[in-house]
Amino acid sequence: MNARDSELVVGMLIKHGYKLVDDSKKADIILFNTCSVRQHAEDRVWSEIGSLKKRKRAQGKKPIVCLIGCMAQNFQKKAFARSEFIDLVVGPNNISELPGLIETVLKKQGKSLSVGKIKRDSGVYNTEYIEDKLHCNVIIMEGCNNFCSYCIVPYVRGRERSRPAKDILNEIKRLVAKGVKEITLLGQNVNSYKFQISDSKSQIVEFIDLIKMVNDVEGLKRFGFVTAHPKDASVEMFKAIAALDKCKKSLHLPVQSGSDRILKLMNRKYTRKHYLDLVKKAREIVPGIRLTTDVMVGFPTETDKNFQDTVDLFEDVKFDAAYVFKYSPRPHTKASDMEDDVSMQVKKERNQILLKFQKQLHKKRIDG
Numbered sequence: 464m465n466a467r468d469s470e471l472v473v474g475m476l477i478k479h480g481y482k483l484v485d486d487s488k489k490a491d492i493i494l495f496n497t498c499s500v501r502q503h504a505e506d507r508v509w510s511e512i513g514s515l516k517k518r519k520r521a522q523g524k525k526p527i528v529c530l531i532g533c534m535a536q537n538f539q540k541k542a543f544a545r546s547e548f549i550d551l552v553v554g555p556n557n558i559s560e561l562p563g564l565i566e567t568v569l570k571k572q573g574k575s576l577s578v579g580k581i582k583r584d585s586g587v588y589n590t591e592y593i594e595d596k597l598h599c600n601v602i603i604m605e606g607c608n609n610f611c612s613y614c615i616v617p618y619v620r621g622r623e624r625s626r627p628a629k630d631i632l633n634e635i636k637r638l639v640a641k642g643v644k645e646i647t648l649l650g651q652n653v654n655s656y657k658f659q660i661s662d663s664k665s666q667i668v669e670f671i672d673l674i675k676m677v678n679d680v681e682g683l684k685r686f687g688f689v690t691a692h693p694k695d696a697s698v699e700m701f702k703a704i705a706a707l708d709k710c711k712k713s714l715h716l717p718v719q720s721g722s723d724r725i726l727k728l729m730n731r732k733y734t735r736k737h738y739l740d741l742v743k744k745a746r747e748i749v750p751g752i753r754l755t756t757d758v759m760v761g762f763p764t765e766t767d768k769n770f771q772d773t774v775d776l777f778e779d780v781k782f783d784a785a786y787v788f789k790y791s792p793r794p795h796t797k798a799s800d801m802e803d804d805v806s807m808q809v810k811k812e813r814n815q816i817l818l819k820f821q822k823q824l825h826k827k828r829i830d831g
């Protein structure tokens with residue numbers, strides 16, 4: 464999501480006469496497009512901003528330093544107190560204001576803040592800049608209503624909003640006309656995509672309708688999507704993946720934990736059994752489907768037994784790839800009220816065990 468947002472911001476600034484330089488040392492404006500999903504990601508940004516100290520102290524106003532993305536929304540005006548080098552703080556739904564705000568900061572001394580819009584202006588997506596000429600990400604929905612107890616996304620990206628199907632298809636057609644062959648549809652929870660064209664119920668476009676329309680775009684060779692939530696995954700979705708010739712036969716389905724007790728505490732709204740049933744159906748309906756997942760270790764109160772449940776689930780599913788994360792408390796979230804009682808050392812150990820186990824399982828599968 465942030466990679467695509469960065470392209471949109473660069474495209475917007477190019478439209479306003481700015482140039483992208485290949486080295487931040489040459490830049491008059493430096494934008495940090497940030498993620499708040501884990502503490503570690505935020506720590507890295509503060510350290511990068513801190514590394515500009517010499518330049519900011521020596522040159523004064525330039526480079527203009529902008530904090531954008533989820534950290535901007537999370538910290539808001541506190542970001543200025545946290546680092547004296549930040550000139551501009553702009554939340555993810557406010558990025559259309561960036562060119563104007565940069566102008567203001569360039570002309571006047573002083574700092575500027577713009578956060579909290581509920582929804583983006585649709586014009587944000589009408590930019591021409593893409594990094595990879597053959598593949599592009601296309602945002603279909605933003606925000607999330609799921610409130611998983613560890614996750615900051617609903618607080619910084621806002622509630623779920625689906626973009627009009629027409630706008631999405633036009634964006635894809637424009638990209639295809641530029642030579643893009645493959646796209647990835649993006650959203651925090653793509654399979655809850657829903658856009659109502661008019662008041663009539665029959666005029667609702669849901670995720671499966673949308674991917675059928677995307678499949679029909681002339682000139683597009685392939686498409687995929689991330690991220691699907693297990694609670695919204697269905698047999699109909701698997702059938703669509705199987706039937707649509709341009710749809711990649713792969714599915715990223717974050718499980719987060721193999722323990723029902725932890726899943727409940729995480730507010731994931733499915734059980735281990737439900738997840739395993741989904742995997743079984745997906746493999747029946749889409750033979751050879753590539754399955755990947757996200758997992759979190761060290762959620763508060765996670766015992767050795769709960770962790771072992773996750774290891775066992777890995778053994779059962781045999782994912783093609785897995786991203787394993789260590790829990791860190793995030794502000795605003797329900798889990799942050801719980802004691803972070805699994806030590807960092809245990810989190811690290813569980814992380815390593817799972818990664819190693821996943822590697823072994825994958826090797827076994829490849830070796831047959």
Ligand code: SF4
Pocket residue numbers: 607608609610611614615616617651652692
């Ligand atoms: S589904 Fe859960 S983990 Fe994913 S963005 Fe929404 S709240 Fe966060």
